[in-house]
Structures are given as C-alpha cells and as structure tokens.
Amino acid sequence: xxxxxxxxxxxxxxxxxxxxxxxxxxxxxxxxxxxxxxxxxxxxxxxxxxxxxxxxxxxxxxxxxxxxxxxxxxxxxxxxxxxxxxxxxxxxxxxxxxxxxxxxxxxxxxxxxxxxxxxxxxxxxxxxxxxxxxxxxxxxxxxxxxxxxxxxxxxxxxxxxxxxxxxxxxxxxxxxxxxxxxxxxxxxxxxxxxxxxxxxxxxxxxxxxxxxxxxxxxxxxxxxxxxxxxxxxxxxxxxxxxxxxxxxxxxxxxxxxxxxxxxxxxxxxxxxxxxxxxxxxxxxxxxxxxxxxxxxxxxxxxxxxxxxxxxxxxxxxxxxxxxxxxxxxxxxxxxxxxxxxxxxxxxxxxxxxxx
Amino acid sequence: xxxxxxxxxxxxxxxxxxxxxxxxxxxxxxxxxxxxxxxxxxxxxxxxxxxxxxxxxxxxxxxxxxxxxxxxxxxxxxxxxxxxxxxxxxxxxxxxxxxxxxxxxxxxxxxxxxxxxxxxxxxxxxxxxxxxxxxxxxxxxxxxxxxxxxxxxxxxxxxxxxxxxxxxxxxxxxxxxxxxxxxxxxxxxxxxxxxxxxxxxxxxxxxxxxxxxxxxxxxxxxxxxxxxxxxxxxxxxxxxxxxxxxxxxxxxxxxxxxxxxxxxxxxxxxxxxxxxxxxxxxxxxxxxxxxxxxxxxxxxxxxxxxxxxxxxxxxxxxxxxxxxxxxxxxxxxxxxxxxxxxxxxxxxxxxxxxxxxxxxxxxxxxxxxxxxxxxxxxxxxxxxxxxxxxxxxxxxxxxxxxxxxxxxxxxxxxxxxxxxxxxxxxxxxxxxxxxxxxxxxxxxxxxxxxxxxxxxxxxxxxxxxxxxxxxxxxxxxxxxxxxxxxxxxxxxxxxxxxxxxxxxxxxxxxxxxxxxxxxxxxxxxxxxxxxxxxxxxxxxxxxxxxxxxxxxxxxxxxxxxxxxxxxxxxxxxxxxxxxxxxxxxxxxxxxxxxxxxxxxxxxxxxxxxxxxxxxx
Numbered sequence: 001x002x003x004x005x006x007x008x009x010x011x012x013x014x015x016x017x018x019x020x021x022x023x024x025x026x027x028x029x030x031x032x033x034x035x036x037x038x039x040x041x042x043x044x045x046x047x048x049x050x051x052x053x054x055x056x057x058x059x060x061x062x063x064x065x066x067x068x069x070x071x072x073x074x075x076x077x078x079x080x081x082x083x084x085x086x087x088x089x090x091x092x093x094x095x096x097x098x099x100x101x102x103x104x105x106x107x108x109x110x111x112x113x114x115x116x117x118x119x120x121x122x123x124x125x126x127x128x129x130x131x132x133x134x135x136x137x138x139x140x141x142x143x144x145x146x147x148x149x150x151x152x153x154x155x156x157x158x159x160x161x162x163x164x165x166x167x168x169x170x171x172x173x174x175x176x177x178x179x180x181x182x183x184x185x186x187x188x189x190x191x192x193x194x195x196x197x198x199x200x201x202x203x204x205x206x207x208x209x210x211x212x213x214x215x216x217x218x219x220x221x222x223x224x225x226x227x228x229x230x231x232x233x234x235x236x237x238x239x240x241x242x243x244x245x246x247x248x249x250x251x252x253x254x255x256x257x258x259x260x261x262x263x264x265x266x267x268x269x270x271x272x273x274x275x276x277x278x279x280x281x282x283x284x285x286x287x288x289x290x291x292x293x294x295x296x297x298x299x300x301x302x303x304x305x306x307x308x309x310x311x312x313x314x315x316x317x318x319x320x321x322x323x324x325x326x327x328x329x330x331x332x333x334x335x336x337x338x339x340x341x342x343x344x345x346x347x348x349x350x351x352x353x354x355x
Numbered sequence: 356x357x358x359x360x361x362x363x364x365x366x367x368x369x370x371x372x373x374x375x376x377x378x379x380x381x382x383x384x385x386x387x388x389x390x391x392x393x394x395x396x397x398x399x400x401x402x403x404x405x406x407x408x409x410x411x412x413x414x415x416x417x418x419x420x421x422x423x424x425x426x427x428x429x430x431x432x433x434x435x436x437x438x439x440x441x442x443x444x445x446x447x448x449x450x451x452x453x454x455x456x457x458x459x460x461x462x463x464x465x466x467x468x469x470x471x472x473x474x475x476x477x478x479x480x481x482x483x484x485x486x487x488x489x490x491x492x493x494x495x496x497x498x499x500x501x502x503x504x505x506x507x508x509x510x511x512x513x514x515x516x517x518x519x520x521x522x523x524x525x526x527x528x529x530x531x532x533x534x535x536x537x538x539x540x541x542x543x544x545x546x547x548x549x550x551x552x553x554x555x556x557x558x559x560x561x562x563x564x565x566x567x568x569x570x571x572x573x574x575x576x577x578x579x580x581x582x583x584x585x586x587x588x589x590x591x592x593x594x595x596x597x598x599x600x601x602x603x604x605x606x607x608x609x610x611x612x613x614x615x616x617x618x619x620x621x622x623x624x625x626x627x628x629x630x631x632x633x634x635x636x637x638x639x640x641x642x643x644x645x646x647x648x649x650x651x652x653x654x655x656x657x658x659x660x661x662x663x664x665x666x667x668x669x670x671x672x673x674x675x676x677x678x679x680x681x682x683x684x685x686x687x688x689x690x691x692x693x694x695x696x697x698x699x700x701x702x703x704x705x706x707x708x709x710x711x712x713x714x715x716x717x718x719x720x721x722x723x724x725x726x727x728x729x730x731x732x733x734x735x736x737x738x739x740x741x742x743x744x745x746x747x748x749x750x751x752x753x754x755x756x757x758x759x760x761x762x763x764x765x766x767x768x769x770x771x772x773x774x775x776x777x778x779x780x781x782x783x784x785x786x787x788x789x790x791x792x793x794x795x796x797x798x799x800x801x802x803x804x805x806x807x808x809x810x811x812x813x814x815x816x817x818x819x820x821x822x823x824x825x826x827x828x829x830x831x832x833x834x835x836x837x838x839x840x841x842x843x844x845x846x847x848x849x850x851x852x853x854x855x856x857x858x859x860x861x862x863x864x865x866x867x868x869x870x871x872x873x874x875x876x877x878x879x880x881x882x883x884x885x886x887x888x889x890x891x892x893x894x895x896x897x898x899x900x901x902x903x904x905x906x907x908x909x910x911x912x913x914x915x916x917x918x919x920x921x922x923x924x925x926x927x928x929x930x931x932x933x934x935x936x937x938x939x940x941x942x943x944x945x946x947x948x949x950x951x952x953x954x955x956x957x958x959x960x961x962x963x964x965x966x967x968x969x970x971x
Contacts, residue, residue, distance in 0.1 A: 031819070033831065062814045067654070070822075078819050078832065083811040085657055086821025088680050091650045094615075094642065098651030099811075102613045102638060103658040106811050124650070127643040326638055333633035340635030342606050343773040346599055347587060350536055351770070352391050355585025 012210045013134060016104040017059050024055035031081040037072060042193035042219035047079055049196045053203050064107045067096040069116035072147050073140035076111040090121025093128035096135045101323040110137040114155040115145050118174050129185035131322040132211040139176055139216050144225035157304045177299040177314060180214040181292045187213035188295060189313045193220060194233055198311060205313050211321045231306045245312030250282035268300045271308060287316040359574045365424030366578060367432035371449045372441030374407050374417045377519035382419025384523055384540060388532040390590035390767055393580030394423040398765045399431035404703040411473045416448040425579040429881035431764060433956035439522055441465060444474045459489045464497035492571055496521055503561035507554045517558035524562025531577050586769040593732035593761035598628035600739025601663055602635050608747050608779045610661035614639045615651035617670060620703040621759045622693040625665045645673035653677055656686045659783060659810035661743060665691040668710050679718040681752035684820040685806050688752035689742050693762045696952045705952025706759035708877055709928035714754040715906055721843045723850040726905040728756040730880035733768035735761060744779040749849060750805045758878045760954045784809040784816055794818055796830040804849035854907040860915050864898035871968050872919035876902040876932055879925055879955055886960035897964055916942045923947060923967050925960055
C-alpha cells in the first residue's frame with residue numbers, strides 16, 4: 001500500500017478534499033431510492049460494502065460525486081446520498097475527468113461495467129488511466145451484458161453461448177487488469193463482490209492513492225451468467241485459485257499456503273510447492289515496482305477457469321496527477337503574468353485609434 | 356524618381372502561391388499594415404486541407420484575398436483587382452476570377468517549362484498574348500530576392516524562401532502601406548535567428564525599393580483611411596473573437612472556463628488560443644476524441660464551471676448524444692460548431708452553413724437547444740457572450756454556429772469598453788428549495804423554467820441526475836407516461852420562452868412599400884448587405900434582416916415575414932433555414948442556395964435580389 005501522504009487522515013487521494021469531523025454512518029450515504037437490481041445480484045453486496053466504507057473517508061457527503069455510464073452497475077449513484085451523475089454509455093471517465101480536473105476539492109468515483117467501460121467506453125477508460133486523473137474507477141465485471149438481457153461482453157470467455165452468440169462467442173476476451181496496466185495506470189487492483197473485507201481494503205487503498213485508481217470487481221450476475229466466478233467463491237476450492245496479493249509479503253496460496261510463486265527471468269512467475277522451493281525462493285509482492293511489466297506478468301496468471309487469480313493491489317505507484325498539474329499550470333501562469341485582465345486581452349496585438 | 360500617386364476608394368488584392376510560399380503570412384501582414392493605416396477591410400483566406408500538396412500543382416495553391424477601402428465595406432470582395440501569382444498553378448487556379456483590366460503580378464522565375472507543364476500550360480501565358488486583357492507585371496521575384504540577399508550568410512533555399520517578403524515589400528510600396536508593423540513582426544518572429552531576420556527585412560526593403568525605382572510600376576496608389584466611429588480598433592478573425600468572447604463570457608458570468616476539445620479544422624485555433632490564457636483561470640483539455648471533449652465539458656459544468664466544447668460538423672455528429680444528455684440533465688454547455696463543407700469529411704478548409712438542421716435536430720428524442728449564429732468575424736465576440744448568457748441562465752446546452760469563412764476571415768473591430776459588457780452572473784443554488792429541507796433538483800424558476808444549478812460541494816443539495824427521464828420537480832427516475840409528456844413539454848417551453856429574452860429582429864428598410872425582404876443568418880451577412888447596397892444604389896427597394904437567434908426565433912419574426920410580399924433566403928446550404936421558416940410560419944420563402952465552399956459574391960446576390968424584385 002502507498003504511504004499515507006496526509007498522515008492525519010491517511011488518504012493520499014483526498015489531500016485537497018475538505019474533511020468533516022462529524023460522525024458519519026452507512027445510513028448517511030443511503031439515498032431514499034428503492035434499489036432495483038435483480039435478487040441475488042452481486043451489485044447489492046458491492047453497494048453495501050461501499051456505503052459502509054464511505055464514512056471511513058471522513059469526507060462531507062457533498063464533496064463526494066459518483067459518476068456512472070449505462071448498464072446495471074451504472075444505477076449505483078441513485079442509491080447513494082451524495083452528488084451523482086448517471087450519464088451515457090461508456091462516457092463516465094470523460095465526464096469525471098472534466099469534473100475532477102476542474103474541482104480538486106471533490107472525491108470522484110466512477111462506476112462502470114465490463115460492457116460500459118471496456119467496450120463502448122474503452123477509449124475513455126485507457127485515456128483516463130494514462131492521464132492519471134485523480135478519480136477512482138470501479139469496474140464491475142460480470143462477463144455479460146445484463147441490462148440488454150444477456151449478450152456476450154468483452155470479458156466473456158471465448159465460445160460462450162449467449163443470445164447473440166448461439167454457436168459460441170468468437171471474441172478473445174480482455175483481461176481488464178492487463179489492459180489497465182497496458183495503459184500504465186498507476187493503481188490497479190482486483191477484488192470480489194462477495195468478499196466484503198477484501199473489497200473494502202481495496203477501496204481504502206484506492207482512496208489512499210493520488211491519481212487514477214482502477215479496481216476490477218468480479219461480480220456475479222445471477223440471471224444471465226450465474227456462478228461465473230464460482231471457483232473463486234466455493235469455499236472448498238477457492239483457496240487453490242485465489243492468490244491474495246499483499247505488498248511486502250511472499251505470494252502464497254492453496255488451502256494451507258502450500259503453493260507459491262517463484263520469479264522467472266522472463267514473463268509469468270512459476271507456480272511452485274513451497275515445501276520444495278523453500279520460503280526464500282518465493283516471489284515477494286512489490287506493488288510499487290515502477291515497471292508495469294511485473295504487475296502485468298501477475299495479471300497473466302488468470303484465465304478461463306481461473307487457474308490462478310490474483311486479487312488485491314497489483315500496482316500502486318506515484319506519478320503526478322493530471323488535475324494537479326493542470327491547476328499548477330493555471331497557478332504558474334497567474335504567478336508569472338498576473339491575473340488576467342480582460343481589457344488588456346482585447347487590446348493585445350496591433351491596435352489603432354480612430355477619432 | 357518621383358512617381359505618380361493615384362487615389363482609389365477601394366482595392367481587392369489576392370495573394371496566391373504554393374502552400375509553402377507563405378501566402379497566408381504575406382496576406383496577414385499586408386492586412387495588419389492596412390488595418391493600422393485605418394482602412395476598413397475584410398479578408399478571405401483560402402487554402403487546401405493538405406499541409407503541403409505537391410509543389411507547383413493546382414491542389415497545392417493557397418490564396419489570401421483582402422478587400423480594403425476608404426469607407427466601410429462588408430465583404431472580402433467578389434473579384435480581385437490585383438492578383439499576385441507566385442507560380443503558374445496560382446495563375447491558373449485564380450485567373451478565372453480576374454476581371455478584365457485587373458493587375459497581374461507574376462513571379463516569372465517560376466514560369467519554367469516544368470512548372471508550366473505541371474498545370475497543363477503548353478506555352479508560357481506570360482509570353483503569348485493570352486493575358487492581353489490584363490495589366491501584366493512580370494517580375495522575377497525569386498531571382499531578385501536571391502540577388503538582394505547574396506551578401507548574407509544564408510543558404511540559397513533560405514534566400515528563395517524570403518521571396519514572399521519581397522512581394523510584400525513591393526505591394527506595400529504599391530499601396531503606400533506603413534511598414535513599421537511588419538518590421539516589428541519580423542523582429543519578434545526571428546528574434547533567435549538574426550541572419551534570417553536580417554535577410555527577411557532586406558528582402559522586404561528590396562521589394563519596396565524595386566517598386567520605387569524600376570519602371571515596371573509607374574504609379575502607386577493611395578486609399579485614404581476610412582471614416583469609422585471613434586474608438587480603439589484592432590483587426591480580428593472570427594476564431595480569435597470567439598475565443599475572446601468565451602473568456603469574456605467566463606469573466607462576466609463569474610464561471611471558470613473549462614474547454615474540452617479535440618483538434619478539428621477549422622475550429623482548432625480556438626483550442627490553441629484558449630490554451631494560451633491560463634492566467635484567466637482557463638482550463639483546456641485536449642481530449643482523446645470529440646465525445647470525451649464534450650463529456651469533460653459537461654462534467655465541468657456539473658461542477659459549476661462554464662463548460663465549452665469546440666468542433667466542426669463531423670465532431671458535432673459525435674457529440675450529439677452528450678448534448679442530448681445536457682438537454683436532459685439541464686446543465687449549461689456551450690457547443691461551438693465552426694461549420695465546414697460536408698457531408699462527412701467534406702472539404703475541411705471550406706465554408707458552409709449546412710449544420711443548422713444538425714444543430715437543431717441532430718439528437719434522439721425531443722431535444723431542443725438554443726442556436727446562435729454570429730454574422731461577422733468580430734461579431735463572434737458578442738455572439739459567444741450571448742451564448743454564455745443563455746446557457747447559464749437557462750441551464751441548457753447552446754449551439755454557437757460559426758463557419759469557416761468567419762473563423763479565418765478578419766475585419767477591424769472597435770474594442771468594447773469592458774465596463775459596458777453585460778453582467779450575466781448566475782448564482783449557484785445555495786439552499787434547499789423543498790419542504791423539510793428537501794432539495795428538489797427539477798423545481799423550476801417560474802419565469803425562466805430553469806432548474807437550480809446545484810454544484811457538488813454544497814451541503815444539503817446532494818442529488819442525482821441522469822439521462823433517464825426524471826420526475827417533474829423532485830428529479831427521481833420516472834417512467835410515468837404523463838410525467839414524460841409533461842417533462843418533454845417543459846423542456847421545450849423553457850427553450851421557446853427564451854424568445855422573450857432576446858432582441859427582436861431588426862429590419863433595415865429605409866423605404867416605404869418595400870415588397871422584398873432578404874433574410875439571412877450567420878456568415879452571409881456581409882455578402883447580403885453588400886448586395887442590398889448595390890440594389891439601393893441603383894434605386895431599388897429591398898429590406899434586409901439577419902437572424903442571430905435560430906432557436907428560438909425572435910418573437911417578432913412572424914410579424915416581420917408577414918410585412919413583405921416576398922422573402923428571399925440566401926443560404927450556403929440547400930435551404931435549411933427556409934425549411935424551418937416554412938414549417939414554422941407557413942411562409943413560402945424563396946431560397947437561393949449555393950454550396951461551393953465559398954461565401955456568396957455580392958454581385959451574384961444583387962442579381963438574385965433584382966430578379967426577385969422584378970418577378971411577379
């Protein structure tokens with residue numbers, strides 16, 4: 001995890017956001033609107049985790065803004081008693097960029113899905129990440145189009161039978177973590193809807209990050225893609241699949257921590273038995289490695305069937321944020337040239353007098 | 356040798372050459388000299404979209420036309436009195452516009468066999484008698500320039516490149532232009548390249564001296580300063596005036612300017628200009644695409660900024676969904692469309708007025724937006740302020756329809772007194788507007804029908820907005836049939852009501868019992884005005900009116916239309932305003948439509964008006 005910049009509060013991404021000492025509870029962040037997702041939808045769990053996490057930030061409700069696109073997950077802002085903007089398909093990162101770059105005093109959260117964020121809005125997502133705008137992007141990945149009733153998405157596995165692919169999907173899916181790392185995102189993490197504790201730990205780390213943070217949340221769609229993440233949820237097998245990334249800790253997994261990762265000179269780390277390889281030979285996770293190749297290699301461990309699925313913070317590095325630099329240019333211009341004076345602007349260049 | 360000086364009341368000069376010959380710069384410098392001398396003027400740059408088309412070819416020809424006079428003028432002129440042709444291609448591309456008796460200054464050095472054959476000349480037109488109806492001045496501009504610079508330590512290529520300064524010097528002598536401005540300009544442009552500076556200054560002076568000392572030119576001309584209203588003037592292009600108008604709108608409304616934009620011809624200059632004015636608190640965001648540009652602007656507007664996006668026709672098409680979102684969430688947004696010839700990529704550097712219906716209707720659903728069009732380059736300043744006023748007061752996207760002709764054309768502009776500019780401050784919502792401290796984000800101002808602009812950071816006003824239909828007053832999601840009908844009508848009524856908050860349409864009609872009205876909009880104002888003057892000078896009667904507000908129309912438009920037997924509507928499209936007028940007022944307006952990528956000529960329009968007057 002990144003070191004807290006503002007030690008008093010502990011959230012590096014909120015340095016310019018006002019704080020409140022008033023006691024807040026989850027209830028303060030619930031809006032009066034009835035939640036209308038399907039019964040059993042993973043979005044409920046994410047919403048509850050988010051609502052109960054927000055008081056931790058110590059930010060007044062009015063300084064929190066949730067911006068979303070279109071899709072099931074994008075209904076999220078209606079259920080939070082903060083400022084919210086349910087926008088249009090795929091464009092939330094762009095709208096949030098304008099808001100965050102003009103209002104550094106706001107904590108801006110983008111809610112998107114695999115269709116919204118990776119298909120129609122893929123371009124905005126990668127550009128927001130490369131610019132490092134101080135926003136937090138939560139991508140709910142259920143590997144299906146839900147709101148349009150069950151077409152394959154850009155994260156659906158190849159061969160998936162859906163309404164629009166009766167003979168199986170031909171598309172090679174995106175790995176959202178690899179994509180975000182390819183865009184050189186400064187903060188990249190993955191978590192799971194049903195693991196509230198882990199989800200909130202990732203949210204906390206994202207809020208602590210100054211710049212764009214990208215969180216992929218594996219989210220179950222009980223109607224169109226039920227149990228898509230079952231290997232990661234079934235208590236009897238999940239420990240064989242999930243690799244919990246903890247900064248500074250050796251990467252171990254398996255029911256008794258018997259498996260681990262060993263670095264290889266090139267590419268993806270190798271899965272080894274800890275007993276054979278020894279603790280000292282294990283890969284120790286370092287989220288602060290500047291070269292995104294390391295985190296990218298970890299991201300490639302995942303695949304269809306979830307052979308080895310890392311969750312947690314893949315990468316968290318420091319880079320100046322877009323909005324802070326934009327403000328700095330405005331400040332510098334004012335410092336060097338003085339505050340703009342309209343009359344002088346209009347009369348700049350060659351002028352002449354008549355009469 | 357003292358030469359004769361002849362008085363003229365107006366001149367139209369066209370500089371034409373290869374894209375790499377520096378014709379735009381030459382024209383611009385001549386314009387600045389002319390402006391500071393005090394003539395009234397109007398300019399028409401005309402250049403290819405290609406940055407450097409193959410040298411010496413017709414597609415590579417770039418030109419700059421300047422009309423200047425000792426009286427007030429309205430257009431860059433129909434046909435040049437003087438053509439400066441830097442090569443055979445420039446001659447061939449522009450000869451058709453040259454009236455009998457015009458002066459032609461040709462750079463003979465470039466009239467080589469190879470260059471002549473590139474554009475299909477079998478013989479050299481300067482040497483056969485094909486140009487006998489013109490006054491041809493054959494000047495070896497390139498070799499004279501190279502000779503003048505032989506003592507400088509610069510390459511032959513650099514010496515040849517200074518030929519445009521030689522031409523500028525010659526023309527400056529010919530029309531007795533002041534030269535201090537150009538010398539100052541060169542000093543600043545080449546401050547870091549002293550040898551290039553000296554050679555350009557020398558080329559400029561050599562051109563001047565050539566005019567004064569050789570017998571090639573026996574007469575020079577003087578055009579007295581125009582009598583213009585007192586004040587401080589500068590020359591200004593439409594894109595620059597529009598940029599200043601946006602900055603002024605930001606200042607006058609008390610809203611920081613946020614521009615989200617993607618580069619596109621001919622609108623990019625506004626992005627460039629605004630990015631230079633950060634000391635005014637201007638934030639410019641060059642987005643990944645047109646959609647992100649307008650999206651970021653709308654996001655900034657949600658945060659209380661003056662959100663602006665700038666584009667041209669193809670970009671407008673991409674922004675449509677976000678503008679619709681702006682209509683639905685009722686936030687202020689300025690959408691500048693500098694129209695160019697379409698459809699699709701069309702002709703990026705050529706002008707057109709064919710985005711009016713796109714601005715009006717190019718979105719799904721009932722999605723009304725105010726549409727405002729400036730009439731001249733300097734009017735872009737006032738039109739931009741008006742767009743900001745309406746957008747912020749009514750919480751709506753506003754489309755500002757400039758065009759390529761206004762954007763790049765220039766004219767003298769009398770600077771307004773800043774203290775006389777309108778106060779268009781709009782307050783943020785500060786406190787709850789419902790019972791028991793509730794905030795109702797769609798509770799409207801009864802007069803304007805605008806909803807509160809409640810920006811994040813304001814305690815007690817937390818609310819959610821979105822593109823889904825909202826319940827009247829409380830703004831919650833609603834699929835109620837009657838509510839949707841009400842909201843559609845409320846949004847329409849809000850825009851329609853702006854008609855009561857704009858200036859009535861003024862009609863210029865000095866006569867009684869005038870039968871014909873010419874009604875235009877946008878960049879055709881100058882051409883129509885010049886045509887109307889011609890008709891009146893010849894004793895004809897015609898009324899002129901020009902629409903700045905295309906949506907809503909001024910409240911008195913129907914009454915104005917009813918006053919005249921015939922209404923002529925010239926447009927650089929196939930009749931888009933005409934369609935709106937017919938649909939709205941059931942008036943059988945007469946269209947005159949040409950889409951050539953160029954402004955109308957005054958003579959052409961005068962003929963059309965006369966035909967309408969003469970027809971029964």
